[in-house]
Amino acid sequence: MKHLNKLFVAVLMAMGISSQAQDSNNPWAIAFGVNAVDFRTSAGGPGGWLDDHFSQPFNVKENWNILPSVSYLSVSRYVGSNFSVGLQGSVNKIDKLVMWDGNPSQDHYVVNPGDLMYYGIDGNVKYSFMNLIKSKVIDPSLHLGGGYTFLGDSSFGTVNAGAGLTFWFTENVGLALATTYKKAFGTSDPLVRSHAQHTAGIVFKFGGKDTDGDGIYDKEDACPEVAGLKQFNGCPDTDGDGIIDSEDACPEVAGLASLKGCPDADGDGITDAEDACPNVAGLASLKGCPDADKDGVADKDDKCPNVAGPKENAGCPWPDTDKDGVADKDDACPEVAGPASNKGCPEVTEEAMDALKSQARFIYFNSGKSTFKSADVPKRLDAMAALLKNYANSEFLIEGHTDSDGSDAFNQKLSEARAAAVKNALLDRGISSSKLKSVGYGESMPVATNKTAAGKALNRRTEVKLIK
Structure with missing residues (x-):
């Protein structure tokens, strides 16, 4: 229980960190899983520094100390330009302490120091390469930082450097793998030792705001308070005609882009709302109504739709009783033929x-x-x-x-x-x-x-x- 208390303290410290965003939409990330501690890197030995650090980097069975439970927890927050800052708390039990007795002819050996508990609190700055490689799944990173390690009755500070690789299963959930080299600074206490720590866990990103609940974060939502579609940057298209409501003159009725989203049932280029004859193609000059005889009188108002006539006579031609080419209304002699020059009357002979x-x-x-x-x-x-x-x-x-x-x-x-x-x-x-x-x-x-x-x-x- 005391181990968990120390880990809980580390989590509380991590939650106090503030910055901008874990990515452009989700400010925070939390990860938890298992960690492994490897003291091979500080055991010394006849092979020198390179041999200590790189001869057995994955000798899990002989060198790695793994606590078979959730043994680390981290919280981080994005600060922009692919950088994030975070804090990690970890706990482990050391039963594999790699040693060397100084004899050049002897190799390393491993001892079990007994009930030796390990606690670490580490802060870091991480740089993600995911945007640079234009991937939405693979997220490689590098990190630098420092921390403090409690090892039995000893404690010491470290400068940390490492690398990580996260595989995102979804936008918010991923598998996080990381390795960190912790350079120790302290007294001549034999337990003040540099070491490598490896982690594997599940990471969750959260904190993104989606006011309208349309699955598009407010930061990228052009209409953050109204649920919409991803292809329209979060803006709605109520009638599904491919024109967002804010640019659609008829947002509740599917229409044409050329008519600002309004319908045109008869295809005459006049919106139904402005078309006096919405189901029959017509002329703009007649509010969308047809004019079969082309006399300027819409067929619906034309009493003679197939014969041209003036509007004053309801689209019918004026009568010409005497057939002299002068309409009766203009003919001073409607029953006697005469020239138009004499108002339809015969000239006196x-x-x-x-x-x-x-x-x-x-x-x-x-x-x-x-x-x-x-x-x-x-x-x-x-x-x-x-x-x-x-x-x-x-x-x-x-x-x-x-x-x-x-x-x-x-x-x-x-x-x-x-x-x-x-x-x-x-x-x-x-x-x-x-x-x-x-x-x-x-x-x-x-x-x-x-x-x-x-x-x-x-x-x-x-x-x-x-x-x-």
């Missing part, structure tokens, strides 16, 4: 004007009045209205004229009244008031002599003229 004038001249009035005289006047007015309707965007002037009977003032008023009577009769027949004007000229514009009855009859007339 000389034949049409002759027909209007002919009808107008046979409209007779009662003497001195603006009332119609003959019974066929309504038919003539109907014929005039029918002609005028063909030229709905043209303007016409109705002129009234008289003979010379009566005063000028009377004839002027009478001519105006007769012209207005014709105009009103045409208005009653559906001609727009904006297309007709009337004027009276009295007796000022005769077309025949007023000296004969026949001439006066010709001067009492109504005429139609084209304004534009």
Whole structure:
């Protein structure tokens, strides 16, 4: 029990060491196992220093002292740049003490000193070559340090140098092998002796922080507080589309990298969230909806999806009743063909004007009045209205004229009244008031002599003229 107490003290001292990290992720390492002590190196002998140290380095049976139990414990902490510092406590029982009596003709011999206990407390600085050889399994190292050894009733300090080799089974568990030469300094006490100590044990690395529990240490985790994937440096990819959530505009729905992680079901390059027609490929200008007739109206809004038409008419072409190429909405004469230059109305021809004038001249009035005289006047007015309707965007002037009977003032008023009577009769027949004007000229514009009855009859007339 007293042996274990001394070893426990050594462990407590080791736990007091502080530095940075055992490696870049796990700050601490603890190892325990068995140790062997070999005093051959300080026995002296006829072969000299080299013979003492290297002639029987692995003569386990004759020279090594091994306590068949856990006999060493070490704790270390990484300090950066492949260096770590550590403290080791060990216990052993010496029953093989290699001696030499000084006789050059005699070889070494081994004695059993009885109940001779060995205790060692050693500090060291270790340099690992694992990163240099780019291995994750084989970890060779060198170490330097010093310590204090208790051997029976004697004790002495040592300067230590050695090498080690660790095989890592996992990231945190390995088999550690090491050998250390301990150069002793002290009195002439025969037990103050340099020696070699070998250890073999299990080593555990620990202390790495993984806040989010994703198996990636915080030091290497780009998202230390959110569980993620190793290939994304610890950041999550919730929808599994290969784009980390922090760069994914649609982190819960798998999508395309070209669309910042958002889906595009119809493959038209517009994300489903912004696509008014997500299941049918369409145009960006129409929010992802198709336009079969290419009239700029999405098929879903187009009442005539296979025939081009303006948006104002729900994608359908405007009707063109008279087939003159001018849509009815723009056609001033939708039922009569005419050129676009005349708003779809026919241009007034000389034949049409002759027909209007002919009808107008046979409209007779009662003497001195603006009332119609003959019974066929309504038919003539109907014929005039029918002609005028063909030229709905043209303007016409109705002129009234008289003979010379009566005063000028009377004839002027009478001519105006007769012209207005014709105009009103045409208005009653559906001609727009904006297309007709009337004027009276009295007796000022005769077309025949007023000296004969026949001439006066010709001067009492109504005429139609084209304004534009």
